[in-house]
Amino acid sequence: MINKLVIIGVGLIGGSFALALREAGLVREVAGVGRSAENLSAALGMYVIDTSVTDPAQAVQGADLVLLAVPVGQLDAIMAAIAPYLGANTVVTDVGSTKQDIVALARRHFGTHFPRFVPGHPIAGAEKSGVKAARGDLFRERNVILTPLAETDAAAISLVAQLWQGCGAKVSQMHPAGHDALFAAVSHLPHVLAFSLVDYIASQANAEQLFGFAASGFRDFTRIAGSSPEMWRDICLANRDALLQQLGAYEQELAQIKALIAAGDGAGLEALFGRARDARQKYLKNP
Amino acid sequence: MINKLVIIGVGLIGGSFALALREAGLVREVAGVGRSAENLSAALGMYVIDTSVTDPAQAVQGADLVLLAVPVGQLDAIMAAIAPYLGANTVVTDVGSTKQDIVALARRHFGTHFPRFVPGHPIAGAEKSGVKAARGDLFRERNVILTPLAETDAAAISLVAQLWQGCGAKVSQMHPAGHDALFAAVSHLPHVLAFSLVDYIASQANAEQLFGFAASGFRDFTRIAGSSPEMWRDICLANRDALLQQLGAYEQELAQIKALIAAGDGAGLEALFGRARDARQKYLKNP
Numbered sequence: 001m002i003n004k005l006v007i008i009g010v011g012l013i014g015g016s017f018a019l020a021l022r023e024a025g026l027v028r029e030v031a032g033v034g035r036s037a038e039n040l041s042a043a044l045g046m047y048v049i050d051t052s053v054t055d056p057a058q059a060v061q062g063a064d065l066v067l068l069a070v071p072v073g074q075l076d077a078i079m080a081a082i083a084p085y086l087g088a089n090t091v092v093t094d095v096g097s098t099k100q101d102i103v104a105l106a107r108r109h110f111g112t113h114f115p116r117f118v119p120g121h122p123i124a125g126a127e128k129s130g131v132k133a134a135r136g137d138l139f140r141e142r143n144v145i146l147t148p149l150a151e152t153d154a155a156a157i158s159l160v161a162q163l164w165q166g167c168g169a170k171v172s173q174m175h176p177a178g179h180d181a182l183f184a185a186v187s188h189l190p191h192v193l194a195f196s197l198v199d200y201i202a203s204q205a206n207a208e209q210l211f212g213f214a215a216s217g218f219r220d221f222t223r224i225a226g227s228s229p230e231m232w233r234d235i236c237l238a239n240r241d242a243l244l245q246q247l248g249a250y251e252q253e254l255a256q257i258k259a260l261i262a263a264g265d266g267a268g269l270e271a272l273f274g275r276a277r278d279a280r281q282k283y284l285k286n287p
Numbered sequence: 288m289i290n291k292l293v294i295i296g297v298g299l300i301g302g303s304f305a306l307a308l309r310e311a312g313l314v315r316e317v318a319g320v321g322r323s324a325e326n327l328s329a330a331l332g333m334y335v336i337d338t339s340v341t342d343p344a345q346a347v348q349g350a351d352l353v354l355l356a357v358p359v360g361q362l363d364a365i366m367a368a369i370a371p372y373l374g375a376n377t378v379v380t381d382v383g384s385t386k387q388d389i390v391a392l393a394r395r396h397f398g399t400h401f402p403r404f405v406p407g408h409p410i411a412g413a414e415k416s417g418v419k420a421a422r423g424d425l426f427r428e429r430n431v432i433l434t435p436l437a438e439t440d441a442a443a444i445s446l447v448a449q450l451w452q453g454c455g456a457k458v459s460q461m462h463p464a465g466h467d468a469l470f471a472a473v474s475h476l477p478h479v480l481a482f483s484l485v486d487y488i489a490s491q492a493n494a495e496q497l498f499g500f501a502a503s504g505f506r507d508f509t510r511i512a513g514s515s516p517e518m519w520r521d522i523c524l525a526n527r528d529a530l531l532q533q534l535g536a537y538e539q540e541l542a543q544i545k546a547l548i549a550a551g552d553g554a555g556l557e558a559l560f561g562r563a564r565d566a567r568q569k570y571l572k573n574p
Contacts, residue, residue, distance in 0.1 A: 123502045143500055185488060186501040190508045192544060193480060195563040200540040201472060202566035211570035213430055214473040215410050217511040219571055221477045224504040226567050229560035233553050240548055247545050251538070253487040257479060258534050261527055266520050273516035276482040279489035280513050283498035284506055 001026055002064040002163070008033040008056055008078055010043045013095050013122060014069030015134030018048050020167035023136040033059045043131045057085045065159065068094040072234045075102060079109035086113050091156040093118045097183065097231075099147045099176035101238040115153040118160040119176060121145045121183075122169065129228075140168035147176040184242035189250060191232055192243070194225040288313055289351040289450070295320040295343055295365055297330045300382050300409060301356030302421030305335050307454035310423040320346045330418045344372045352446065355381040359521045362389060366396035373400050378443045380405045384470065384518075386434045386463035388525040402440040405447040406463060408432045408470075409456065416515075427455035434463040471529035476537060478519055479530070481512040 005021065007014040010032040021027040032049030033056045034040045040052035053059035060066050060082045070078055075096070086092065092110070096102045099119050106117045124142040144164040148157045161171045174182070201210050236243060260268040292308065294301040297319040308314040319336030320343045321327045327339035340346035347353050347369045357365055362381070373379065379397070383389045386406050393404045411429040431451040435444045448458045461469070488497050523530060547555040 123500060145500070182493075182497060182500055185491070186497050186505050190484060190505055192548075193484065193541075194508060195560050196540045196544050197477060197480065197537065198563035198567050199559050200537055202562060204472070206469075207566070208570065210469060210473050211566070213410060213432070213469055214571065217514075218473050218477055220507045220510045221481060222567055222571065223507045225560075225563045226572075227504075227560075227564070229557045229564055232560050233557040236548050236556055237551055237553055240551065244545065244548060247541065247548070250484065250487055251541065253483045254480075254534065254538065257483050258531065261479075261523050261531060261534070264524055264527065266524055269523055270516045270520040272486050273482050273512075273514075273519050275489060276485035276512045277514070277516055279494070279498070280485050280509055283495065284501065284509065285513075 001028065002159075003028045004063045004065075005030045006033065006059050006063040006066045007031070007049065008059070008066065008068050008082075009070035009074075010034050010040060010049060010131050011069060012129050012131070012133045012138070013124070014067055015043060015046075015048045015131040016124075016136065016138035017067055017069070017095075017122075017167060019046075019134055019136035020139055021163060022047070024166040026163060026166045031059050031063075039131055046131065046134070048131055048134060056081050060085050060087075060090065062087060063090050065163065066090060066092045068092065068096075071231060072096045072098065072102065072238060073230070075105055076109075079105055083109045083111070083113065086110070086116075089116075091116050091118060091153075091159050093120045093160045095120060095122055097121060097187070097235050098238040099179045103147070103149065103176050115151050116156045118152060118156050119147045120160060120164070121147070121179065122164070137168065139164065142169050144169040144171045145179055146171060146173045147179050148173065149176075180239050181242045181245075184239055184246045188235055188239055188243045189246040191224050191227060192236065192247065193250070194222050195232070198222050198225040288315065289446075290315045291318065291350045291352075292316070293318045293320065293346050293350040293353045294336065295346070295353065295355050295369075296357035296361075297321050297327060297336060297418050298356060299416050299418070299420045299425070300411070301354055302330060302333075302335045302418040303411075303423065303425035304354055304356070304382075304409075304454060306333075306421055306423035307426060308450060309334070311453040313450060313453045318346050318350075326418055333418065333421070335418055335421060343368050347372050347374075347377065349374060350377050352450065353377060353379045355379065355383075358518060359383045359385065359389065359525060360517070362392055363396075366392055370396045370398070370400065373397070373403075376403075378403050378405060378440075378446050380407045380447045382407060382409055384408060384474070384522050385525040386466045390434070390436065390463050402438050403443045405439060405443050406434045407447060407451070408434070408466065409451070424455065426451065429456050431456040431458050432466055433458060433460045434466050435460065436463070467526050468529045468532075471526055471533045475522055475526055475530045476533040478511050478514060479523065479534065480537070481509050482519070485509050485512040 005027045018030045030049045031051045032043050033053050043049045107114050122144045164171050292314045305317045317336045318338045319330050320340050330336045394401050409431045451458050
């Protein structure tokens with residue numbers, strides 16, 4: 001049980017974290033900080049937060065835990081604003097999709113408080129946004145990855161891990177660089193491929209006809225191209241090196257399949273497609 | 288109303304076509320031809336077909352319409368087997384995903400009967416298979432494309448179009464080459480990209496970890512990589528030239544996005560992602 005939780009950015013992720021901890025009886029008081037008065041008012045109405053505060057520096061005073069759940073592009077300013085007001089025992093964590101860049105920011109802004117910053121990434125709920133979509137069960141059975149550094153305080157890590165587990169999440173730890181390489185492959189690369197395909201089709205003279213005859217498979221394949229351009233711009237820039245490496249490796253895979261098609265190598269194509277289908281059935285069939 | 292319909296290949300597509308025409312009261316008798324006795328028996332039990340026949344040459348005698356709904360790889364043998372037994376007024380149509388190759392096959396096998404072959408492609412239901420998945424409403428509001436040639440008989444085209452409309456489908460016509468170019472872009476290319484991505488991830492030393500942390504977006508993106516390797520081998524080979532052209536164009540699009548990422552061009556990335564999201568919302572948001 002913690003006494004005071006501060007959610008900076010009361011959207012889908014921040015709001016669901018607060019709701020889940022409330023439902024689990026793990027938090028006494030929740031203060032919400034945000035830019036949109038309308039969103040904060042909705043959060044108050046949904047009992048996601050108990051109080052709404054405009055100034056993050058004021059909000060964090062006396063907090064046991066501060067959850068940073070704003071878009072990554074705002075973290076620099078938010079960290080600078082709250083750093084001078086963090087109490088000695090206040091733990092700070094975040095929910096960003098990339099970790100090395102956020103660790104670097106935190107190291108710069110938090111100084112001696114840096115050991116009490118626990119970098120985190122819940123793998124959940126990118127397709128909706130805003131507090132109205134928040135749900136207390138959003139993180140149940142979902143993965144949450146923490147990427148602490150050698151100097152991160154063990155008690156701070158333990159607190160954050162326990163709270164996520166209280167939300168029903170499966171918590172694991174890895175190094176920030178390992179995290180970023182992993183998500184470059186299974187998240188950032190597919191997003192870039194989907195955005196590229198839709199942009200490519202949209203740029204054709206007969207785009208309307210092409211989209212008009214696209215079937216449900218195309219719709220599934222391109223669903224992630226409906227994601228926020230701003231968020232994905234930030235992710236691509238933050239994880240540039242790992243993403244470029246993945247793109248290069250994928251280009252080689254594409255060149256290989258293109259060579260099989262050009263050579264009319266039916267056995268090679270069937271083997272490649274079979275490996276893919278089998279891997280998908282093995283690892284992804286039952287969510 | 289037609290008197291005798293022959294379905295060669297009583298699976299999801301062939302079975303659903305028969306069911307839909309029955310429900311619309313547009314067919315008196317349906318004969319089914321297939322290799323699996325178990326599947327034909329299920330089709331009889333579901334009243335999808337009235338009689339099951341082993342020999343396609345025998346089945347097509349006296350038919351008003353023959354629907355070829357077997358995998359494309361079997362069409363060569365089936366066309367050769369039925370060609371000598373087609374009555375002067377029998378119309379033949381198919382459901383293959385590529386059209387130029389099937390038109391060439393039909394031209395070779397059907398000879399003077401070729402004008403009564405109407406090439407067709409219903410855009411529906413790739414994710415399940417077998418007659419047990421057949422439904423009378425499978426084609427409702429779905430696109431069916433006919434790709435007749437200059438010499439194709441107008442009455443034959445009209446019959447096939449009316450029957451598909453009787454199934455609730457939206458029927459349109461285009462040239463076989465135009466069809467194959469269109470589906471190379473919106474179907475064959477995305478399938479190849481999805482198969483490639485899953486094969487690439489599966490080939491990594493930490494594949495299990497990578498798939499383990501993949502989120503729902505990855506699952507959507509790769510759903511089409513669960514499709515039949517044999518079917519997609521045949522499609523890639525049949526539509527080789529158009530697909531290679533699309534792959535080349537897509538590689539250029541990828542090179543462009545890679546250059547934006549390498550240059551740290553946030554504005555360029557956001558513009559590209561925004562174009563993709565807007566196109567998806569405009570054309571694909573409401574199925």
